[in-house]
Amino acid sequence: MQIVNLSKNTLLAEEVFMAATPWLRMKGLLGKKMLAPGEALVIQPCNSIHTLFMQFAIDVLFLDRQNKVVAVISSLKPFRFSKIYFASYLAIELPIGPTSSTSTVVGDTILIT
8 A cells, every 4th residue: 555645746655554443543553663664554533643652753644534634743752642633534654754755734635545
């Protein structure tokens, strides 16, 4: 699977893991030492996240049902909570970097294939 910012025609991730069951959503990235460049976790449904007990910071995109970015969080450190984004349908957790290097902003359209 891939995640592409269609608005900017840029690749955000090329190795994508889905967390669509209650157990996988709850587990998230817990237990991982890092997200490698090109990796991402898609959590669906999701309108907020936490980084409790994680060992590394992440970038996070929150998307609505039309795959438009409703929020971008850069460098969310361990043991933090995001705000609740009521318009969000899913969250994409990425290693630090892809959101800024691709200039991904609120309103961009994201394709997950």
